[in-house]
Amino acid sequence: MQISPYSKPEFNPYGENDSEDVAAPGPWPAPVATAPLLARLQLPGSKSLTNRELVLAALANGPSTLRWPLHSRDSALMVQALKTLNTEIKEVPGDGAYGPDLRITPAELEGGVSIDCGLAGTVMRFMPPVAALALGPVAFDGDEYARHRPMRPVIDALRALGVDVNDDGRGALPFSLYGMGAVEGGELSIDASASSQFVSGLLLAAPRFTRGLTLRHTGERLPSLPHIDMTIACLRARGVTVDSPEPGVWVVAPGEIAAIDLTIEPDLSNAAPFLAAAIVAGGTVTIQGWPDVTTQVGADLETLLPQFGATISRGDGDLTIDGGRGIRGGASIPGLDLDLSRGGELAPAIIALAALADSPSRIVGIGHLRGHETDRLAALAAEINGLGGAVSELDDGLAIDPRPLHGGLWKSYDDHRMATAGAIIGLAVEGVQIDGIESTGKTLPQFPKLWHALWGPSLT
Known part of the structure; x- marks a missing residue:
């Protein structure tokens, strides 16, 4: 399916007057995947x-x-x-x-x-x-x-x-x-x-x-x-x-900064939950306009996600992930030992997948996430453990020992990446409710709408 991006004559990035873009007050019921994906979407700028x-x-x-x-x-x-x-x-x-x-x-x-x-x-x-x-x-x-x-x-x-x-x-x-x-x-x-x-x-x-x-x-x-x-x-x-x-060491010479017109690339880090969705639900997700060369750390998803058993392909300026049967279809994914010091902003999505894996994971190089929108290490450990998981904090990361998870409230701590990590887990675990889905407005106000549109009739 082709997902239509959000737009309207009088642009409003928060969508206050568009009921499709804004979750209802209170905890947001995370959609559960019931069928493989076949989706194609375009993301806002980086x-x-x-x-x-x-x-x-x-x-x-x-x-x-x-x-x-x-x-x-x-x-x-x-x-x-x-x-x-x-x-x-x-x-x-x-x-x-x-x-x-x-x-x-x-x-x-x-x-x-x-x-x-x-x-x-x-x-x-x-x-x-x-x-x-x-x-x-x-x-x-x-x-x-x-x-x-x-x-x-x-x-x-x-x-x-x-x-x-x-x-x-x-x-x-x-x-x-x-x-x-x-x-x-x-x-x-x-x-x-x-x-x-x-x-x-x-x-x-x-x-x-x-x-x-x-x-x-x-x-x-x-x-x-x-x-x-x-x-x-x-x-x-x-x-x-x-x-x-x-x-x-960096040396910047004094001088003029040239005025130029340019096009902003799509936000590749915001692609992480959508690409991870294919690993959970199975099927394919295509992100349009994936740049061939970029300085965005989200480009690392192209090599990170195949380690969970997915297949990545490129063509016509797009990137497609194939999650096969997916976790919901009975596939298992391996735990991983990863150093994410290059791109800690990808860690919440990767850790959400690790919590659904069939063997332990250690994600390190992310101690600095304690000083982000919230203490992401403590928050991820608390929320996964609150759903029945077994996550412990390391000096520089998290150790994840997968356990069967159950539904419950997932706190976002006003952190957009905490909210999207909860949505990933909610695809596989019935009854997950995310408190503060509106925090995704920090970098992707359209997330609730895009997430629902991703699944269409395959949602419960």
């Missing part, structure tokens, strides 16, 4: 690329247009943050399936404002270096849990660059800075062990620093390196000179 390109477009030497951008809570927060600093961002007609294009016109950045980061790591980590280029005070805050997310490397880095920051010693939100209209730049060392976003945020603003930036990571490990590669690729595409003379 959150990681959309928010990086919004920042670069706001700092560029002229107007830029983003075609097929993501429209979600995270991207809306970034748009509003940049508008607050005096950037002009307008919706313009386009041929994207999920909303209008965005036209970004840079202007002199102005302070004297407050920025709401919500729960968006890209906003809270990317925007402070940008705000330091404005003239005047800028205050930052966000959702309640956002105040628990690591921010000290950003705050310490800005201070080392000569920016006046007031955080009352918290090393976290809320805090404020006083922009002087310019940042000198130069050499800087930070520990980005908790998030690659600390590096990306500084690199994105660095071309506008008077002396550019030589940035050195001092920690023992650096998670999610593909996201830094993505940042570098975005910078280079706009004419910025970026070098990495050795691992953990």
Whole structure:
């Protein structure tokens, strides 16, 4: 079946007036698969690329247009943050399936404002270096849990660059800075062990620093390196000179950021639950527009999911997964030992599959997920165990010993990837109810609609 993407004349990324896009109040009954799949769908644009390109477009030497951008809570927060600093961002007609294009016109950045980061790591980590280029005070805050997310490397880095920051010693939100209209730049060392976003945020603003930036990571490990590669690729595409003379060191030359028009790739990490669905239900799922070359970590699904016994094929710009009979059809899938340090955002979907496997799994390299939208390691262990599973926390990951699961309430903790992990398990286990499915609006507001449409008459 071909899944029709959500669109309407007056675009609304949250779908408040569209009953098909919004789950009813209360826990969301996770659909159970009763037949193999034959589905083909198109996903909205990448959150990681959309928010990086919004920042670069706001700092560029002229107007830029983003075609097929993501429209979600995270991207809306970034748009509003940049508008607050005096950037002009307008919706313009386009041929994207999920909303209008965005036209970004840079202007002199102005302070004297407050920025709401919500729960968006890209906003809270990317925007402070940008705000330091404005003239005047800028205050930052966000959702309640956002105040628990690591921010000290950003705050310490800005201070080392000569920016006046007031955080009352918290090393976290809320805090404020006083922009002087310019940042000198130069050499800087930070520990980005908790998030690659600390590096990306500084690199994105660095071309506008008077002396550019030589940035050195001092920690023992650096998670999610593909996201830094993505940042570098975005910078280079706009004419910025970026070098990495050795691992953990990046040199950005000062200079203009070129204004360009570009098309945002579909979000490959958001493809994870839909592709995992084929392994649970059996049958095939095709994702349209899968790029041949990309810096998105979601591309790793092409090699990760076959380890669960699925078959991946490519053709005509699409990617198709064949789950065979699927778990619901009587197939078994093996447990795995995986290091997901390259792409921790894929871990919730992989761990959901591991909980349905027929042998134990160890998923490591994801200790940094304790500082994401929620403590994802503790949350995944608690929710799987609450359905009868046996998951234990490791220093750097989770050990999953599969057990027969039963229905029950699955808490999302306001975390979009927790919600979609619960939906994957709910395909195989009757009676799973997800508390907070609306959290998927962070990066994929259409998830409930797409998830239901994926199954059509095969749903119970």
